[in-house]
Amino acid sequence: MQFNKKDILDIASLSCEEIAFILDTADKMKEISQRPVKKVPILRGKTVVLFFYEASTRTRSSFDIAAKRLSADSISLAASSSSISKGESLIDTAKNLQAMNADVIVIRHSASGAPHLLASQLKSGIINAGDGTHAHPTQALLDMMTVREKKGRLKGLRIAIIGDIAHSRVARSNIVGFNKMGAEVVLAGPPTMIPSGVESLGAKVFYDIDRAVEGADVVMMLRIQKERQKNFLFSTEREYAKVFGLNKQRLKRAKSDVIVMHPGPVNWGLEISPEFMESPGSVILDQVENGVAVRMALLYLVAGCTRNADTD
Ligand code: CP
Numbered sequence: 001m002q003f004n005k006k007d008i009l010d011i012a013s014l015s016c017e018e019i020a021f022i023l024d025t026a027d028k029m030k031e032i033s034q035r036p037v038k039k040v041p042i043l044r045g046k047t048v049v050l051f052f053y054e055a056s057t058r059t060r061s062s063f064d065i066a067a068k069r070l071s072a073d074s075i076s077l078a079a080s081s082s083s084i085s086k087g088e089s090l091i092d093t094a095k096n097l098q099a100m101n102a103d104v105i106v107i108r109h110s111a112s113g114a115p116h117l118l119a120s121q122l123k124s125g126i127i128n129a130g131d132g133t134h135a136h137p138t139q140a141l142l143d144m145m146t147v148r149e150k151k152g153r154l155k156g157l158r159i160a161i162i163g164d165i166a167h168s169r170v171a172r173s174n175i176v177g178f179n180k181m182g183a184e185v186v187l188a189g190p191p192t193m194i195p196s197g198v199e200s201l202g203a204k205v206f207y208d209i210d211r212a213v214e215g216a217d218v219v220m221m222l223r224i225q226k227e228r229q230k231n232f233l234f235s236t237e238r239e240y241a242k243v244f245g246l247n248k249q250r251l252k253r254a255k256s257d258v259i260v261m262h263p264g265p266v267n268w269g270l271e272i273s274p275e276f277m278e279s280p281g282s283v284i285l286d287q288v289e290n291g292v293a294v295r296m297a298l299l300y301l302v303a304g305c306t307r308n309a310d311t312d
Pocket residue numbers: 055056057058059060130139263264265
């Protein structure tokens with residue numbers, strides 16, 4: 001298949017065929033990461049800028065590792081240590097990075113739509129590493145890769161996504177992605193954390209975690225995003241853990257071969273019991289490993305697309 005996307009902004013703008021192609025490419029990239037020498041020259045001479053306005057461990061380091069495994073040159077720019085702290089705008093900053101011939105700019109921003117703004121004005125490829133509460137497409141792709149790897153398919157699976165749906169760009173991207181690929185998505189959380197109208201994305205809503213977990217093939221727990229909550233949305237952490245937290249007893253309602261996921265960072269003991277740190281059904285670190293493979297695939301595909309545009 002000819003992949004011709006200059007930018008990866010959200011899951012909604014990818015077709016099922018494009019998602020499957022990215023996951024197939026990521027499977028091949030994972031094999032590279034498992035070699036004794038984890039480096040290939042396919043992006044030699046390309047420049048990747050990691051431009052993060054918000055904190056990150058997994059996304060930023062996995063993009064950096066991904067770029068290095070493909071022999072691209074990567075530089076990392078944090079808002080706090082750049083001229084943004086002197087008042088330079090997002091778009092001016094990005095245009096300066098483009099002027100240095102950045103082939104791909106990976107951006108995380110607290111404002112929904114920031115990557116779309118850059119994509120509309122720059123020739124460099126733009127990859128959304130998380131924008132506000134809107135989208136986190138690379139996380140959804142690594143989640144779909146992990147589920148497909150563990151279950152052999154996506155179609156027909158029941159995916160339960162539990163917790164702070166209102167503030168979760170991971171949830172939004174996963175609802176759209178799993179739906180597109182033929183899975184059933186069910187949500188659960190306190191009413192204060194379920195946005196009205198979320199069913200229109202293609203998910204069924206429960207306010208009782210036990211009903212959502214019933215018969216699930218995959219249970220994905222979400223982090224409580226205290227930094228994005230303007231008001232108190234639950235009474236106490238103890239009560240939240242009791243009513244909406246995942247524990248092994250509660251998981252018995254799911255299918256016997258259920259897998260447990262979490263995008264990280266995890267608040268152990270709040271949204272998920274520490275007994276899942278070492279549990280065989282927990283695939284949280286597999287998600288992290290697959291994050292490198294998915295990001296290698298995306299850098300390769302997007303850099304290839306910008307290269308084609310240059311030579312057209
Ligand atoms: N899952 C995720 O986006 O983690 P980071 O915030 O650490 O990148």
